[in-house]
Amino acid sequence: MLELRDIVKIYPGPVAALQGVSFSVENGLFGLLGPNGSGKSTLMRILAGLLEPTSGEVMLDGVPVTDKPQRIWSQLGYLPQDFGFYRNQTGEGMLKHLLRLKGVTGPKGLSHLCGELLERVNLKPAAKQRVKAYSGGMLRRLGIAQAIAGNPRLLIVDEPTAGLDPDERMRFYRMLAEMAQDRIILLSTHSVADAAMVCPRLAILRKGDVLSVLSPSEACEKIEGKIFEGRVEGEAYYRLVEQEIVTQNYLVEGKHVLRIYAKDQQPPAGFTSVTPSLEDAYMLIQQEGHHA
């Protein structure tokens, strides 16, 4: 189990990036959901032992790791948001190097394992190409290969699917889901759809605070029957945006479509009840946090 106890991070300025984050994570996929600047990456870097918190404690399976990050590095797979590789090495050479450093090998040897990992991320055909010839998506896939190598106890992936095409994205999520059965996987994303798809539990962050820790279904259950959708035009649109709690706001065929949260289940005229989505719950939590 991964436990976070009152993690605070203050950057010189001072800027409070995290303001006492606490939650615990069991085996399985756990999402960190929040807008830009909410502290997701800071939290990820603290968990990966790359950033010292100002205060607080991180425990992995009951072992404190904050002051001794090397305890976590031996059990960690990490894919940062922004990363790269040695440009002159081949994809296979680079992966082999990282696997050697992690002490990872396969039943048929390191080279075979490298091939298998590259196969999983669909880079086998480009294994002998130099990294400098890789596209952004290929680099991301190579990053995924090194992160999952060695069956790490804790896998931290920060915005892992940025730049991946839909097929690759889905394949990666399926792989994560398979791996999540006996390990902790922390997935940071600002895509509510991705979080809803793969994370049985997630934490919603805003400005360094954890607003809520829940599952997508719990989130939706809480607002069941309170989300209404309707099409509006002209003055009505601006009035409703001003007066109501809007969870989603988009255009369909040039007309405004609003989803609003009606606590008293009294929607404006023309609005009908719809099944709530995680995005409705997420936006509502963000807004409530804001109003709070």
Next chain:
Amino acid sequence: MHRDRTVTIIRSEISYLVAQPVFWILLVVLGALTFSLSPAVFIPSESGTEGQSVWINSRYALLQFFAFSGLLGYTVLGSLLAGISVIRDMDSGIAPIMNSTPLRPSEYIIGKMAGVSVVLCLALLWHIAITIVSYEWISGVERDLGKGPFNLGHYVSMGFLGAFPGLWIGAASTFFATLWIRRSLVVYAVPAMLLVMTLSTALVTPNDASWSLPAMLLDSSGIRWMFHTIFATDQGIAEYNTAPIAFDGIYIANRIIMVGVGLLAVVLSIPAARLWMRESNASWLMKLAHSRLWPRKKRLAQTRPPEQVVESVPAMSVSRVSRWREVLYIAGMEMKEAFKQPVYFLVVLVVIGLVLEAANESGAGILGTSMFLTAGSISVAAFPMLGGLLCMLMLMFVAESSHRDKRTRLAEIIHASPVRSFSIVAGRFLAGIGFVICVLAIVVVLCVFQLSAQGAEFMALKPFFVVWGGLLLPTLVLWSAGTLLIAGLSKNWATTYTVSLLLLGFSIYATGRGWVDWSSNWLLWGALRWSDMGAFVQDADALLLNRSWVLALSALLLFIAVMRYHRTDPDQKKIKALFASRADVLKGVGLVLIGIVVLALIGFTRWNVHNGFQGERAKQQAKAYWQENMRTWLNYQAPDLVFMDVDVVLDPVAGHMDVTGSYTLVNGTDYPIHVVPFTMPPAFEKIGWRVDTAKVEEENRAGLHLVPLDASLAIGDTVKVGFSYEAYIPNGMSRNGGALSHFILPSGVLLSTARGDFLPLLGYDEGRGISSENSYEVADKDPRFIHLNHQGEEEGRLPYLSRIQVTVPVQYTITATGTEVSRSEANGMHTVLWETQYPVTAVNVMAGKWSEKKQGSNAIYYHPAHDQNIDTLMDALVSARDRYSEWFSPYPWGSLRINEFPNVATTATAYPTNISFSEGMGFLTRPETEGYQAYVIAAHEVAHQWWGHFVSPSEEPGSDVLTEAMANYATIRLLQVEKGPEARDSFLEWLEERYMAERRIDRERPLSKSTLGSSDAETVVYHKGALVLWQMHLYLGANRMDTAMQAFIGRYALHTGRRPGLDDFLAVVREHAEDPIGFDVFISKWIESTGWEPLYCADC
């Protein structure tokens, strides 16, 4: 071109560059150079005999100052600024944004380079301003030079002329290369190589004619042109101070080439900028090469259809990797990365070229000789160049390696992996060492090829392993550890380069100024001398200590580098408890322990240097000797030595001697003597004195031993003073290696009465304890007071007979002054007795593991591997002895020998019957085809048997002509008779060339007033003196010259007790001149005046 856009780029560039630490460091370095470089470093003559001196603010002085300080200051740091300007845009990934704006590549390039130029011009203006302040208002380094009227125009014009073209081409070429190659490595590699190549072109390149013109045209500093023109021969102080500089077409062409090539580089940067802004990965050249020469294989498919891809996680296991395996993995990857950088190969090629050039230079011996190369001489000669270049290469490797993870954005992945911080740092460290070992291996292979061209007997690998492996590698290890630490602390590659280069530059500067000793000379520059007869035996302990502290310090720096390697960004707000964990405590203890070892080793080395024979203790002892005795004993006339009887037991392996002996003294004064003073060097221990047979107690006055006589020694009476002592020679550690004048070493022994630490010196030693603080001028330098110091021909040492018995282990051969009388062997030691039948004024003892070549009573003792010139040397020895006996006087002593000694000093010194000859002199000279040098050196030294010993001149001004000039004159004659007029003319031309190059017009004194001891007089006595004597020979004719010299020797030979001066010699020759009045005119022209018109040298 859009003006506003260009101006925006210029402004942005200026504001960025002036905020960079490199810019401010450049200003500091320029200031430091202004205050530390000699203002007239290249001007041949700095002062004259009439009190005039070179002006530091003359056009000549300012031009050479700005050229040299500009070369050192701007070539790397100025060019770094240009490179930083480009690389920051590349690192920021701004290309696509710039490409989407109306900005044109030409505007970008012109704006950038204009910004760089403005910033560098600001630095140059600061350079000029600080020079004005320093020269005009502050009295700084060597400001005892003169100063002319202030002229702002001179400063500005010479500043821009001397420094700007070099600065400009360095910046432009770095700018160009960085844009085309797009690697941060280039930002350092190009300027570093420019610096090395310009220094090499300006200062090191061989002086032969085929190199002169290209070197003058290509040297961006213009210093090479100065050496070949305005400073080639001394023009005189008046000329340097006031005359405008006569710039010729070559200099103007050089300046135009530098500025023009720089402009061309800027123009050619525009297409590179275009490619970069479009994010094209390859230049047109690379594309062409790929398409035409190496057609690309069919592009591999990058993905497969999704249904073919397996999604399950493969089976794998994890195990802890051992620490050293991790280190090897990291090192291996670093090496792989290095070998994939073409820039490294270019740099390595330049390094190899320069090192091989330096190795070849080791073949240049004295008298313009060309020597055989040996593995040892190459490895030591190329040591500074190789060390310096490999340090620069290592810096490039370490800086790139340390910042690669950050630049490629792999750092977070590596840092979050289980690999140990130690392994990351140590892996990079090991890779750097491995990389330079690869370069060293290539250089060794090339050097061995070079050696093999001379013959199989010269091929050897061991010296390379000893010198470059055992001695150079620790330097590189320390440098690698230090630069790793700097890289870790600075977290910025430009700062890493700048700080490291400043450290290296300061170390080289400190070495050049003589500030370093064994406890601080980590580069080992100037400390090594190679001898085939025994490598580094003279400094073995010092080298061991030096390399030990260097390695210990490397471990300490590496330890700190590992400790300071932060994988986790520390929290700035958190208050950290010191030694919070057991690991911290252990690290702290480790740090302290290694620190203690380092300090102990450095402290112990320093203590040894302090107490060594060149250390502060020895200086204090010498000063105390001077202080306590000078006033009392300076003009004391000691009794005369008439017979020396010495018994020496030598232990070369221990460096020890045990001496017992006696001096038979005669009171030649006009008063009775009660005590006899002897100067005893600090090395002598367990000293005992006897008078006749009775033991006496001396009074020791700081090294001056006053031996009491039982009864006063009456005028004309004789007394025998006995002595016994033991000593280690050299006594303790040297200060920073270098030459030894006398020594007992496993590789050989050289002891003499002329060099101090062998036998007690009768009386007070005037030179002991004299340093720059208490040195004094002798009145004879002023012609008006010569008579005050001219103490007559009878003054000075009287000759004596000697009996020297030497005992050494049987594997050593012994020679000493005199003729061998007896020989015996017992207990693994042999004892040889040498006696002189004709008096001498100096004796020596030598021993070595020699081979022997004998011809009659002549012999040569030499190192068995140095037999290349033995026949030539024997030819010179025999023919010179025969001819000189015929021309001057029969040889008075029974035998004559040349003995080779290890190259701990590069000298040849003629003692009566026993000539000492360094292995660096004639033994390894290349064969006759290159100018009879081995023959010349031997002939010169043999001539001293007559000119220096058989006739022992007085110490008055001009007398040295009778030794050194006469020895060269004898050599000219011998060459003419034995080798023909061509050999003679070749030697005459060489003598005149040397004289024209080395004479200092404003300080030169006539031959009749020149005394050896100052560098200015040396060329006058040695070279001009020989040429004048040869003119005298031509004027008088050979017969009259021979008759005159025979008459002179007959009148002044050693046994007469008379010591002649030059005047005495000229008086005798005048007696034999056909036209004495004409001879007086000859004397006035050649000997009593300083003018000279070249006679033999067409190019002078």
